[in-house]
Amino acid sequence: MVRRSLLTSSNCQDIFGISDDPEHLVRYYTLGREDHALIRTRRRDENRLGLALHIALLRHPGQGWVEGTEMPERFVAWLAEQLSVPNAGLADYAVRRKTRSEHHQLAMRHLELAPFEVTHFEAARVLPLDQHLVRITEPVS
Numbered sequence: 001m002v003r004r005s006l007l008t009s010s011n012c013q014d015i016f017g018i019s020d021d022p023e024h025l026v027r028y029y030t031l032g033r034e035d036h037a038l039i040r041t042r043r044r045d046e047n048r049l050g051l052a053l054h055i056a057l058l059r060h061p062g063q064g065w066v067e068g069t070e071m072p073e074r075f076v077a078w079l080a081e082q083l084s085v086p087n088a089g090l091a092d093y094a095v096r097r098k099t100r101s102e103h104h105q106l107a108m109r110h111l112e113l114a115p116f117e118v119t120h121f122e123a124a125r126v127l128p129l130d131q132h133l134v135r136i137t138e139p140v141s
Contacts, residue, residue, distance in 0.1 A: 016061045020072035028060040029075065031082050038110050039083060046089035047099065052079045053090075054107035064104055 007015070019025070031039070035055055042048045053071070056079060058064045071090070080087040094100040108114070116124075 016063060018057070018061070018069070018072055018075050020074035022074075025075060025078045029056045029078055031055070031079070034110070036083075038106070044089075044092075045083075045085040046091075046093040047103070048083050049076070049080055049085050049087075049089050050093040050100070051103045051107060052083055054103045055110065058107050058111055058113060064107070065100070067100070 005012075019028070031052060035052070039048050039051050039055075042051055053076070054065050056075075073087075076090055077087045080089070094103075
């Protein structure tokens, strides 16, 4: 079965892309006091920056850090500046592959998020939908 996308690649970039516009950086990626408190629990600068990336990307666009995603330089620099860590530290992040996964889980708990599972389908199905959205009729497996 051929899978079709509802969004063009341009739409996906508009919705899920990481903006490097200074106004968007301030609006979407300014870390709060609680974020800083959690991030300071990491010992190395690259791990602080990596955890900050996970937190920021879970907030907006809401997908978290998808492996292989190119991070705009301004975006990484904005987070590094807030943490007072070197921007170049990201190159050394997650030498241990498990670190990325642990930080993702930590950021999810910090933001009180949970992955969407089949058990959530019924609640999602009955949510009022905007006229521009497609009604969901069965779970996607």
